[in-house]
Amino acid sequence: xxxxxxxxxxxxxxxxxxxxLRLLVGVDVAQxxxxxxxxxxxxxxxxxxxxLEKVVEAGDVVRxxxxxxxxxxxxxxxxxxxxxxxxxxxSQGVDLPPRLLDPKAVRPKVITLRxxxxxxxxxxxxxxxxxxxxxxxxxxxxxxxLGAAEDRPVLIVPLPLRGRWGTFLYLDWLNFQGSDRIxxxxxxxxYAVMRLHSLEHDVLPxxxxxxxxxxxxxxxxxxxxxxxxxxxxxxxxxxxKVYALLGELTALPQVANRILELIGNPRTTAAQLEKEIxxxxxxxxxxxxxxxxxxxVGNSEIKTIRDAVVxxxxxxxxxxxxxxxxxxxxxxxxTSPVLxxxxxxxxxxxxxxxxxxxxxxxxxxxxxxVGGLMQNIGQxxxxxxxxxxxxxxxxxxxxxxxxxxxxxxxxxxxxxGALGALLIEDWNLSKRLGQAVRNHHDVQADTDPxxxxxxxxxxxxxALSAEVKEPEQWEKVYRDSEAAHxxxxxxxxxxxxxxxxASADLDGLD
Numbered sequence: 199x200x201x202x203x204x205x206x207x208x209x210x211x212x213x214x215x216x217x218x219l220r221l222l223v224g225v226d227v228a229q230x231x232x233x234x235x236x237x238x239x240x241x242x243x244x245x246x247x248x249x250l251e252k253v254v255e256a257g258d259v260v261r262x263x264x265x266x267x268x269x270x271x272x273x274x275x276x277x278x279x280x281x282x283x284x285x286x287x288x289s290q291g292v293d294l295p296p297r298l299l300d301p302k303a304v305r306p307k308v309i310t311l312r313x314x315x316x317x318x319x320x321x322x323x324x325x326x327x328x329x330x331x332x333x334x335x336x337x338x339x340x341x342x343x344l345g346a347a348e349d350r351p352v353l354i355v356p357l358p359l360r361g362r363w364g365t366f367l368y369l370d371w372l373n374f375q376g377s378d379r380i381x382x383x384x385x386x387x388x389y390a391v392m393r394l395h396s397l398e399h400d401v402l403p404x405x406x407x408x409x410x411x412x413x414x415x416x417x418x419x420x421x422x423x424x425x426x427x428x429x430x431x432x433x434x435x436x437x438x439k440v441y442a443l444l445g446e447l448t449a450l451p452q453v454a455n456r457i458l459e460l461i462g463n464p465r466t467t468a469a470q471l472e473k474e475i476x477x478x479x480x481x482x483x484x485x486x487x488x489x490x491x492x493x494x495v496g497n498s499e500i501k502t503i504r505d506a507v508v509x510x511x512x513x514x515x516x517x518x519x520x521x522x523x524x525x526x527x528x529x530x531x532x533t534s535p536v537l538x539x540x541x542x543x544x545x546x547x548x549x550x551x552x553x554x555x556x557x558x559x560x561x562x563x564x565x566x567x568v569g570g571l572m573q574n575i576g577q578x579x580x581x582x583x584x585x586x587x588x589x590x591x592x593x594x595x596x597x598x599x600x601x602x603x604x605x606x607x608x609x610x611x612x613x614x615g616a617l618g619a620l621l622i623e624d625w626n627l628s629k630r631l632g633q634a635v636r637n638h639h640d641v642q643a644d645t646d647p648x649x650x651x652x653x654x655x656x657x658x659x660x661a662l663s664a665e666v667k668e669p670e671q672w673e674k675v676y677r678d679s680e681a682a683h684x685x686x687x688x689x690x691x692x693x694x695x696x697x698x699x700a701s702a703d704l705d706g707l708d
Contacts (some may be wrong), residue, residue, distance in 0.1 A: 207516045207525045224594075233425070237503050238360065241385070242321060242382070243382055243385070244385045246262070246266070247386065247389060249262060250262060250386060250389055251392065251393075252392050253390055253393050253394065253397075254397065255363060255394075255397075255526065256357040256358055256394065258708075259355070259357055259367075259390045259394065260276060260357070260365075260367065262356070262386075262390070263367050263369065263383070263386075263387070264276075264288070264290060264463070265289055266383065266386075266402070267291065268290060268291075269630065270290065270379055271371065271373070272289070272369050272370065272371045272383075273290065273291035273292045273369065273371070273372065274288075274289075274290040274291060274292075274367065274368065274369050274378060275288065275289055275290075275344075275365075275366075275367070275368040275542050276288035276289075276365070276367060277291060277365070277366045277367075277368065278283060278316070278359070278364060278365045278366070279311075279317075279321065279362075279364030279365070280308050280313065281308060282308070282310070282511075283308035283310045283311050284306070284308065284309040284310075284311050284317055284340070284366075285308055285309070285317065286298050286299045286307075286309075286335065286340075286493050289330070292343070292344060293345050295343060298339075298340070298343060309337045309339055309340050310337065311337060311369050312337075314335055314417070315335050315336060315337060316335045316336055316354060317337075317354070317356075317366055318333045319335070320354060320356040320363075321356055321362075321366075322363075323365045324356055324358075324363050324395065325356070325391070325513065326353070326354070326356070326387045326388050326391055327352075327353070327354040327355075328351065328352070328353045328354075328380055328381070328383075328384035328387075329351060329352070330349060330350070330351060330352075330499075331346050331347060331348055331349075331350045331351075331352050332352075332368075333346060333348050336447075336626065336690075342366075344370075350370060350372075350376065351376055351377050351380040352353055352368065352369065352370045353367075353368070353369040353370070353372070353380050353383050353384050353387060354366055354367070354368050354369075354393065355367040355369075355390070356391070356393075357394065358394055358398055360397075361599050363419075365366075367387075369383055371385050383583055390406065399459040407576035420532075430587075430609050430610070432608075432609070432610060432611025433611055434610075435584075435587075435610055437612055437616040437617055437620060438620070440518065440579065440580060440583050440584060440617060441579060441583070441617055441620045441621075443583035443584065444579060444582060444583050449527065449624075450523055450527075450624070450625045450626075451523050451526050451527070453474075453477060453478045453481065453523075454519050454520065454522065454523035454526075455475055457471070457474050457516070457519045458513070458516060458520075460474055461512045461513075461515065461516045461519075466507060468507045468510075469503055469504065470505045471507050471512070471515065472502075472503045472507055474518075475503050475507075476503055478522075480522060480526075481519065481522050484521070484522050485503060485506045485507075485510070485515065485518060485520060486500060486501070486503070486506055488506070488510065488514075488518050489505070489506035489509050489510055492508065492702070493549065493702055494510060494514070495683060500528060511564075513562075513565075514567075516563060516564070516568075517548070517564055517567045517568055517571075518692055520568055520571065521545060521548070521571060522567050524544075524571065524572075524575055525541065528541065528575075528578055528582060530582060530641060531578075536581055536585070536588070536589075536684070537578060537581055537582065540574065540577050540578045540581055541578060543574055543577075543661055543662075543665070544571055544574035544575050544577075544578065545571065546661040546664065546665075546699060546702070547570040547571065547574045547654075547657050547658045547660075547661040548568070548570035548571035548657070549567070549570070549573075549661075549699060549702050550570060550656075550657035550660040550661045550664070550695070550699040551566040551567060551569055551570025551653060551654050551656075551658075552564065552566050552567040552570070552655025552657075553657070553695055553698050553699060554653045554656050554657050554660065554685075554687075554695065555567075555653050556689075557691070558648075558653065558685065560648050560650070560653065560689070561648065565630075565631060565650070566650065566653050566654060566657065568631060569631055569634050569635050569638070569650060569653070569654040569657075570628075570654050570657040570658065570661075572618040572621060572622050572631070572635050573614065573615050573618045573635045573638050573654050573655075573658060574614070574615030574618070574658060574661075575615075575617075575618050575621060576615055576616065576617035576619075576621070576635075577614040577617075577619030579600070579614075579617040579618075580606075580614055580617060587609075589610075591605045591609065596705065599674075600678075601678060602614075603615075603639045607639075615635050615636050615637065615638050615639055616636055618635045618636075619632040619633070619635045619636040622635060629652075630650065632649040633645075633651070634646055634650035634653075634654055635651070635654060636651075638651045638652070638654040638655040638658065638681070639680075640653055641655060641680050641681050641684040644684075649684065649685060652680075652681040652684045653681070653685070654681075655679075655680070655681035656679060656681035656682050656685060656687065659675055659676075659679040659681060659682065660692075660695055660696050660699045661695045662675055663675040663676070663692075663699075664699040664700035669693065669696075672692070672693060672696055673689070676689055676692045679692075
């Protein structure tokens with residue numbers, strides 16, 4: 199109660215000084231009505247909810263809405279049950295008759311309440327009211343002082359004081375945006391009242407066990423963000439430690455698991471595969487887009503999953519199932535510009551690796567696609583697990599104009615291929631693929647008979663080169679590409695394949 203009384207007295211003293219200063223300089227005493235910019239409304243709501251999360255008593259809510267009304271040019275009254283009636287404790291933006299507002303009065307004016315008045319009802323039901331002015335359920339003397347109108351939307355918020363819900367906030371806005379302001383304020387008020395209800399019954403809005411999980415997650419996030427990278431030495435952050443920071447996020451989705459099992463069974467038919475794909479709408483849509491894309495061009499439009507399976511083949515269906523599964527385990531791809539950029543590069547690297555494999559006539563070209571996808575997802579793992587570290591690696595790479603994987607080797611003692619290999623192991627894909635991804639930037643250690651590691655490494659270089667619009671800048675990528683030299687790919691062939699990668703239409707595929 200003392201907190202609300204302090205707010206009331208402080209507000210009256212501040213209002214008095216403001217009026218005296220305005221009169222002194224010849225400015226209209228009436229407060230200026232400031233309309234918030236439309237683009238700030240959402241930000242204000244988010245900030246409001248964050249502020250109300252810290253509410254511990256009614257006085258906190260009063261202070262919040264007094265500030266809100268003043269900032270947005272609204273009118274506000276703070277009222278309290280006083281004996282058998284209602285007393286106005288504070289007025290902002292409303293010129294009330296002196297008889298209705300005198301916080302220091304020994305015998306304050308008390309407005310008579312009826313059993314059907316909105317304040318009586320709200321005190322009993324402890325609920326927020328927002329809507330047209332409740333003309334037949336509002337004290338007449340107060341309605342007259344407010345210049346009440348039946349079409350004016352208002353907000354009335356009951357608050358508890360010493361266990362009794364007999365304190366109220368009244369708000370309205372006398373402008374064209376009044377309805378919108380009321381809706382926004384009502385959402386905040388309902389959250390505030392819900393929180394006060396919970397605190398009144400000693401029940402926190404978040405349960406104790408949930409709080410433990412939330413605290414552990416936040417501590418882990420802080421730990422990731424606070425790791426000092428300036429003095430990082432190889433061996434300080436082994437691959438398994440970085441990978442473990444993602445927790446169970448990297449688990450292969452069940453639908454992808456079932457499809458991979460079907461494809462691995464030589465007895466599986468196109469009809470069985472079609473039935474399984476059709477269970478997952480996202481995968482169904484992707485397969486149809488892939489089958490009709492320019493990369494898998496055909497003579498007719500594919501409209502059914504069975505036709506898509508026939509055109510693409512089981513291995514290609516497997517590959518794009520893994521694309522869908524990979525995106526599903528990294529939900530930040532849709533919200534983070536950094537993760538989205540890495541993801542798009544991952545899909546382009548997959549396509550580029552398959553182009554290289556086809557050019558070099560590998561026996562299983564489709565496996566290069568998966569390798570190209572997984573090696574770059576290693577960067578996605580790093581950026582998701584340790585965003586500060588990934589940002590530093592990118593910064594050093596840009597400053598020195600060197601490949602990111604070389605900076606990774608320098609700081610960590612390994613590159614993103616090691617993280618991609620861990621995901622391959624986790625998803626129980628082939629050991630050959632895992633080894634190739636691990637060595638795709640160490641082509642001298644690539645012992646694969648078809649040099650799959652070098653193929654995947656060149657696919658990544660082509661994807662990087664394809665992102666550069668000026669062909670003259672491709673030469674630096676080619677010059678630094680150990681994979682291109684290991685595979686005997688000359689400059690002309692490198693440019694031709696870069697053009698193929700750059701022209702691949704990923705619209706809707708990534």
